[in-house]
Amino acid sequence: MTNQDIAAKGQQYVMNTYGRFPVALVRGKGSHVWDANGRQYLDFVAGIAVCLLGHSNQDLNAVLREQSQKLWHVSNLYWIEPQVELAEKLVFQAGMGKAFFCNSGAEANEAAIKLVRKYFYRRKESHRNKIIVFNGSFHGRTLATVAATGQTKYQEGFAPLPEGFAYAEFNDLSSVEQLVDESTCAVMVEPIQGEGGIRPAELGFLKGLREICDQKGLLLVFDEVQCGMGRTGKFFAFQAYGVKPDVITLAKGLGGGFPVGAMLATDKAAGGFAPGDHASTFGGNPLAAAVANRVVDIITEEGFLDQVSKIGNYLFDSLKKVKDGRIVTVRGWGLMLGVEFKAEIKELVEICIQKGLLLVGAGPRVLRFVPPLTVNKSEIDQAVEIFREALKEWNS
Ligand SMILES: Cc1ncc(COP(=O)(O)O)c(C=O)c1O
Structure with a gap:
């Protein structure tokens, strides 16, 4: 089934409690997931701060x-x-x-x-x-x-x-x-x-x-x-x-x-x-x-949580470097970060998805970054690059 088929069936049979995106995720590995149409995404939602060790951890x-x-x-x-x-x-x-x-x-x-x-x-x-x-x-x-x-x-x-x-x-x-x-x-x-x-x-x-x-x-x-x-x-x-x-x-x-x-x-x-x-x-x-x-x-393996702090700081610094007049502030700890905007971010989330990056809001004006704790620098660089590109297309 394609994303469209799954979404159509879902609308018919699944109770309408979520405002869902028109994407059905069918497979994951590490910080990546794939939808039913075979498209790959970087997953900085991770089931909303759930998939700590990424997808399909061996x-x-x-x-x-x-x-x-x-x-x-x-x-x-x-x-x-x-x-x-x-x-x-x-x-x-x-x-x-x-x-x-x-x-x-x-x-x-x-x-x-x-x-x-x-x-x-x-x-x-x-x-x-x-x-x-x-x-x-x-x-x-x-x-x-x-x-x-x-x-x-x-x-x-x-x-x-x-x-x-x-x-x-x-x-x-x-x-x-x-x-x-x-x-x-x-x-x-x-x-x-x-x-x-x-x-x-x-x-x-x-x-x-x-x-x-x-x-x-x-x-x-x-x-x-x-x-x-x-x-x-x-x-x-x-x-x-x-x-x-x-x-x-x-x-x-x-x-x-x-x-x-x-x-x-x-x-x-x-x-x-x-x-x-x-x-x-x-x-x-x-x-x-x-x-x-x-x-x-x-x-609790030695060094794991120190690495979360380090990579979290790296994501924080990378987000801080994004200059956009609509950003109010970047805040959070470790790999639980939010970028607050002056405007509502629903469309920005949609643009990120179209560009292959999954993000989710935390309230109407805060974009949340909660990737797997195993995320690496190059994945963060890619995510921040997509975020920058999305901001260019976002008319708020
Ligand atoms: C701080 C906090 N408490 C409780 C909950 C509820 O958890 P659950 O959806 O697993 O019932 C959430 C979910 O987002 C949460 O963030």
């Missing part, structure tokens, strides 16, 4: 094949060896106590929302159930995570939403202080807002949140679904800030493209859950856990 393919011949799925009523190993590796990397596994970022955040509330419930403080979240944030598409998301466009039409979220301003500690009261149980924040436009938290802001949480006895939750798993050049973004949360959520890059999510918590916070409090049929299943184990092993 190590991941091998581990998936091997596990698929042993055991696909068993219930979490039994111990799952690769899941236990993955938990050990993640809690070690994070300096946390325990891990819970699920299948997506929204589910990981749902788990975190439930955990922080149950934690206070168990302490006989069930009145403490309000979670402070931030304008511009994105935490997922389930009802609770959409309520936690500080962007009304994701909430419209879904009322009544779960209660118990209060919205503060990102990078503004006083707005948090004003919202904290005796009903507050936690603060939940992305160290780098992803969908909100690749906006890094200021160091003082995260430090200040930690202090407020310590003073008031609140739990601090970092949503690292997009910025975790090496994307910033550190395993976790919080390590770049030196501010440790009580709960961390992960998904996207964790499985390198295999669906898996996780919530990590300190032993103390993890004590909020007891058997029966939370569950997920597929969470941390043998296939997902086997692949994620390998992802963790690879990104």
Whole structure:
């Protein structure tokens, strides 16, 4: 089938929840993907910050094949060896106590929302159930995570939403202080807002949140679904800030493209859950856990994350050199970068696709660069060249 055939059938049978480009990607290798018409693209979307090790990574393919011949799925009523190993590796990397596994970022955040509330419930403080979240944030598409998301466009039409979220301003500690009261149980924040436009938290802001949480006895939750798993050049973004949360959520890059999510918590916070409090049929299943184990092993190999920092700086510097009066700023960390424009960038994304470069927006005016962490200099040079050419054709 061609791109056109697949798109036509898709429009007929697939629910209309995405504004899709008229391209069907059928094959990938490293930083490249090919569409159904045989056209090649440089992939700086990587499944939106998911395919950490590029497409068709041989190590991941091998581990998936091997596990698929042993055991696909068993219930979490039994111990799952690769899941236990993955938990050990993640809690070690994070300096946390325990891990819970699920299948997506929204589910990981749902788990975190439930955990922080149950934690206070168990302490006989069930009145403490309000979670402070931030304008511009994105935490997922389930009802609770959409309520936690500080962007009304994701909430419209879904009322009544779960209660118990209060919205503060990102990078503004006083707005948090004003919202904290005796009903507050936690603060939940992305160290780098992803969908909100690749906006890094200021160091003082995260430090200040930690202090407020310590003073008031609140739990601090970092949503690292997009910025975790090496994307910033550190395993976790919080390590770049030196501010440790009580709960961390992960998904996207964790499985390198295999669906898996996780919530990590300190032993103390993890004590909020007891058997029966939370569950997920597929969470941390043998296939997902086997692949994620390998992802963790690879990104913790000596030098891997340093290379992410270096290549990220190279991309940042290359983007900074692009001179165009419509660019407001370039920002981000490692290989999680955004170029903010004065105008909306939808057409610019389309021109890049036509020229063989996949990019995606982060909000209406920010062009996001989240290639595989294995991207090389020459691929970055090619991408930036296509970006420059696209800017010449873009009439905004
Ligand atoms: C920071 C953050 N949290 C949560 C999510 C939701 O993840 P998922 O789409 O896997 O449910 C996303 C997805 O973009 C995200 O960027």
